Amino acid sequence: MTTGGNGGKPDLTPRRRFMSNLMGGRKGKRVSVSNPTSIACVELMDKIGVHFPEAHTDARAMAELAAAGYEVLGFDTIMPEFSVQQEAAALGCEVNWGNDGMMPEVLTHPVKQVSDVVIPENLLEKPSSRVILDAISLLRREYGDRVAILGKVMGPWTICYHTVGVEDFLLMTRLDPDQVRALLDAYIPVTVAFANAQIQAGADAVTLPDHATGNMVSPKDYAEFLVPMHRKMLPQIGGPTILHICGKCLDRIPLIITEGYDSYHFEWQNDPKKAVEAARGEISLLGGISNIEGLLQGTPDDVYQQARYNVEAGVDSIGPECAISLRTPIANLKAIVAAAEEGY
Amino acid sequence: MSDLSRLSQSIDQGDREEAVKLTEEALGAGVNPQDIIASGLQAGMAVVGDKFSNGEYFLPDMLMAARAMKAALEVLKPLLEKTGVPTIAKVVIGTVEGDMHDIGKNVVATFLTGDGFEVLDLGSNVPVNNFIEAVKEKKADILGMSALLTTTMPVMGKVIKALEEAGLRSNVKVVVGGAPMTQDYANHIGADGYAHDGGRAAPMCRQLLGK
Numbered sequence: 001m002t003t004g005g006n007g008g009k010p011d012l013t014p015r016r017r018f019m020s021n022l023m024g025g026r027k028g029k030r031v032s033v034s035n036p037t038s039i040a041c042v043e044l045m046d047k048i049g050v051h052f053p054e055a056h057t058d059a060r061a062m063a064e065l066a067a068a069g070y071e072v073l074g075f076d077t078i079m080p081e082f083s084v085q086q087e088a089a090a091l092g093c094e095v096n097w098g099n100d101g102m103m104p105e106v107l108t109h110p111v112k113q114v115s116d117v118v119i120p121e122n123l124l125e126k127p128s129s130r131v132i133l134d135a136i137s138l139l140r141r142e143y144g145d146r147v148a149i150l151g152k153v154m155g156p157w158t159i160c161y162h163t164v165g166v167e168d169f170l171l172m173t174r175l176d177p178d179q180v181r182a183l184l185d186a187y188i189p190v191t192v193a194f195a196n197a198q199i200q201a202g203a204d205a206v207t208l209p210d211h212a213t214g215n216m217v218s219p220k221d222y223a224e225f226l227v228p229m230h231r232k233m234l235p236q237i238g239g240p241t242i243l244h245i246c247g248k249c250l251d252r253i254p255l256i257i258t259e260g261y262d263s264y265h266f267e268w269q270n271d272p273k274k275a276v277e278a279a280r281g282e283i284s285l286l287g288g289i290s291n292i293e294g295l296l297q298g299t300p301d302d303v304y305q306q307a308r309y310n311v312e313a314g315v316d317s318i319g320p321e322c323a324i325s326l327r328t329p330i331a332n333l334k335a336i337v338a339a340a341e342e343g344y
Numbered sequence: 345m346s347d348l349s350r351l352s353q354s355i356d357q358g359d360r361e362e363a364v365k366l367t368e369e370a371l372g373a374g375v376n377p378q379d380i381i382a383s384g385l386q387a388g389m390a391v392v393g394d395k396f397s398n399g400e401y402f403l404p405d406m407l408m409a410a411r412a413m414k415a416a417l418e419v420l421k422p423l424l425e426k427t428g429v430p431t432i433a434k435v436v437i438g439t440v441e442g443d444m445h446d447i448g449k450n451v452v453a454t455f456l457t458g459d460g461f462e463v464l465d466l467g468s469n470v471p472v473n474n475f476i477e478a479v480k481e482k483k484a485d486i487l488g489m490s491a492l493l494t495t496t497m498p499v500m501g502k503v504i505k506a507l508e509e510a511g512l513r514s515n516v517k518v519v520v521g522g523a524p525m526t527q528d529y530a531n532h533i534g535a536d537g538y539a540h541d542g543g544r545a546a547p548m549c550r551q552l553l554g555k
Contacts, residue, residue, distance in 0.1 A: 101495055105444050167447050170404040171411070174358065215541070218402040292524050296494055325494030 014076035015204065018148040021317040022205060022240055022263055024284050030343045031311050031318055032076040033336050034286055036150055036207040036242050036265045038323035039069045040082040042100050043330045047072060053097035056083050056104060057127070059134035066139065070147045072330065074337040075319070078143055080135040081152040082323070084209060087190055088154075088162035090126035092118060101326060109165035114182040117163070119190055124197050132194075133201045140202025148205070150242075151198030155210025156187035156229060173221055184229045192236045205240035207265065214247025214269075222252045227259060234260030242286060246322050253278035267321040268294065268306065272313035284316035289336060296325040300335035307339030348375070348383040351416070355388025356395075358408025360415045367416040377423045381460065385413050389458040393543030403447070406542060410454040417457065431462040433485035433553055436478045438466035440499035445492035448522060451542040452488065459546040461486075475503050476510050484516055486549055491522040501533035517552045521545065 011029050012020070018032040019025075045051050048068050054061040066080035083104045089095045094107040111117055123129060132151070139149045154162075160169045160183050172180050195206045212226050234241065243256060244265040256264050257279060264283050266275050268290035279285050288310040289295065294303045310318045318336060320328075347370055354362035370380050392409040395401040435456055439449050446468040453465045464482055466474055479487050487507070491497045500520050507513045519537035520530050530538035537552050539545040 102442050103493065103495065167407060167450075171407050173404050174408050215396075216403040218404075221402070221404070292494060292526065293528075297529070327495060327498075 013146045014070065015144075015146055015148045018076040018317060019204060019240075022148075022242070022284055022286070024262075024281065024316065027344060031316070031340050032148075033074070033340045034077040034148070034150075034317045034319045035069055035075055035079050036077070036244060036286055037152075037209070037320065038079065038082040039073065039075065039320065039333065040065055040326070041324055041328040041330070041333075042326050043328070044068050044072060045100055047330070052082075052100050052102075053104070056097045057131060059131050059138060062131060062135040063138040063142075066135065067143060070143065073333045076317075077148045077150050077319075078139050079150040079152065079207070080139060081132050084154055084158065084323075085162065086128040086132055086154075087159050087194060089128035090120065090123055091159070091163055091190065092120075093162055095128075103323070103326070106162045109163060109168070111160075111163040111183070112168075113179055114186050117183065117186045119186075123190065123193060129194060129197070133197055136198055136201040136203050144202055149203050151195070151201075151203030151206040153191050153195040153198065153206055153208055155191055155208050155243075156184040156233070157210040157212055157226060159187045159190060160184065161211065170216065173225065177224070180225055181229075184225065185232075188229065188233045188236075192233060195237045195239075195241070199237075199239035203239065205242060205262070206237070207242045207244050208237075208261075209244040212245055212252070214249055216247070219251045219255070223255055227255050230259040230261075244322070250274055250278055257282035263316070265321075272310045272315050276314040286315070286317045287319055287321045288313075288315045289318060289320055291321055291324055291328070295320055295328045295332045298332065300331050300338075303332045303335040304339045307336045308342070311339065311342075311344065347373070348380065348387075351380070351384030352388035352391065355385055355409050355412050355416070356391045358405060358412050360408075360412040363412040363416045364419055367419045371419070371423070377420045377427065380416075380420060381458070385416055385458050386460065389413060389455055389546075393455060393546065396543035397541055403451075406451050407447070410451055413454060413458045432460045432550070432555055433462070434482055435461045435463045435486040435488055435549070436466065436475065436482055436484040437463060437488035437490075438470035438475060439468035439490045439492075440496050440503065441469055441471050442499060443491050443493050443496035444468050445490070445522075448492065448542060449488075449490035452490070452521065452539075452545045455542060455546045456488075456549065459550070461546070461549065472499070472503050472506050476506050476512065479507065479512055479516055480510065485553060486517045486519060488519045488521070488545075488549075490520070491525065494524045497522070497524060497529060498533075500535070504534050517549075519545070519549060519552065 021032045050061045050065045055065040069075045085095045085104045098104045240262045242263040243261040250270045265286045272288045351366040517536040520535045539548045
């Protein structure tokens with residue numbers, strides 16, 4: 001532990017640094033670096049000898065690859081869920097768990113209407129749920145005294161993309177909006193149960209992706225379908241919750257800040273300065289670094305510049321904007337940490 | 345002509361039943377199928393494309409418009425097959441290998457069809473060789489490729505390379521798109537055209553062919 005800078009404050013553990021940033025608390029010596037979605041990449045997998053699909057299906061492999069985010073990259077958080085398909089698999093969709101070059105894919109969409117929704121009584125014991133809970137418990141025991149452990153649970157909107165199919169579900173917003181609302185309501189208990197189980201297993205916070213993404217969902221639809229559903233759901237989740245939505249979302253940040261989230265994980269295509277302005281201190285902001293132009297195609301210096309821009313904009317915790325490309329170089333991920341270590 | 349502007353409006357509004365009804369009425373009134381396509385369907389899709397590009401419309405609006413247009417084209421299909429309507433150009437389109445995402449590609453394929461292109465849609469997760477074979481057999485003027493994943497974007501470069509190796513590259517314009525794509529990346533892999541969104545795909549293809 002060192003002192004100096006910022007009035008001689010001592011440096012904090014990664015866990016305290018991140019949690020303070022997440023909850024809009026006091027700033028330490030420097031900003032935290034977090035990965036609320038996924039930092040799995042081939043270079044990291046090769047380095048520690050853990051690969052896909054095992055890292056999606058085996059708790060020990062999952063925990064080892066996740067911990068590399070702290071051990072190898074120096075991030076302040078550990079996130080063991082690398083896919084977005086765990087709930088879909090538990091709800092009866094067939095999933096191809098992929099390989100090192102391919103993220104998992106949902107292959108079947110069994111739901112046409114709300115009467116088709118089946119929520120198994122043993123939802124949390126289904127293999128794709130259990131693996132996450134076990135990985136979080138392992139990580140809590142091993143790293144919980146110093147690193148923030150994050151969980152991840154899909155929101156009802158994303159679950160509908162998987163169980164209904166993206167195209168059919170988006171068409172349904174125009175053809176049968178009541179059906180859409182009924183489906184969202186039906187899946188709230190799934191999201192709540194899985195989120196709370198992860199918190200009980202040892203997650204410090206959960207990321208909740210609900211992909212009402214820029215071009216796919218208008219701000220009007222966001223206000224009509226997502227806001228009431230999120231407001232109903234959030235009071236039932238017992239720990240800090242981070243919303244993740246990809247794409248251009250500046251237009252809906254004013255809505256997001258009313259929903260009850262602690263934080264919003266956002267993309268670089270929303271100017272971080274404007275995002276901070278729109279969040280008005282009502283929620284913290286995480287992420288902000290471009291996965292494509294920065295982390296995948298850029299140089300460490302490009303990433304460093306983006307990271308500094310985010311710090312200067314007032315983003316609370318910096319990191320990749322979304323699950324990183326599997327071909328992302330480790331050197332670019334470490335450049336985020338280097339930029340954070342510069343201090344505020 | 346006023347009925348065709350109503351048809352164009354029904355496409356813009358994604359009203360499938362109205363689009364089918366107005367197409368049938370126009371045919372019944374003796375309007376040439378080509379005029380129905382040009383002044384009704386294409387005009388409607390052009391408006392939808394512009395509205396999507398300028399942020400007024402979102403993906404559900406595009407999907408509704410595409411659905412309406414497809415239904416109207418079904419009505420015209422038997423006549424078009426009989427009369428052999430000339431097309432602007434032949435397009436082979438697909439989502440590259442390893443990538444199952446097909447919504448964006450489907451929307452583009454529908455736009456191109458509605459704009460008068462003859463489209464062969466190879467689907468999603470298309471192996472490199474299938475693109476090459478289809479371009480050769482179809483004597484395609486344009487090859488369109490889509491990828492929604494950063495991991496599958498490089499496959500587009502492989503297809504372009506395979507076109508070169510097969511001696512077909514100079515015969516076909518290659519256009520690419522997909523959420524993670526950028527103009528820089530399109531240039532990097534040697535594509536001829538890139539559209540940021542589906543609404544801009546058809547005008548870009550016309551421009552490439554000078555039509």
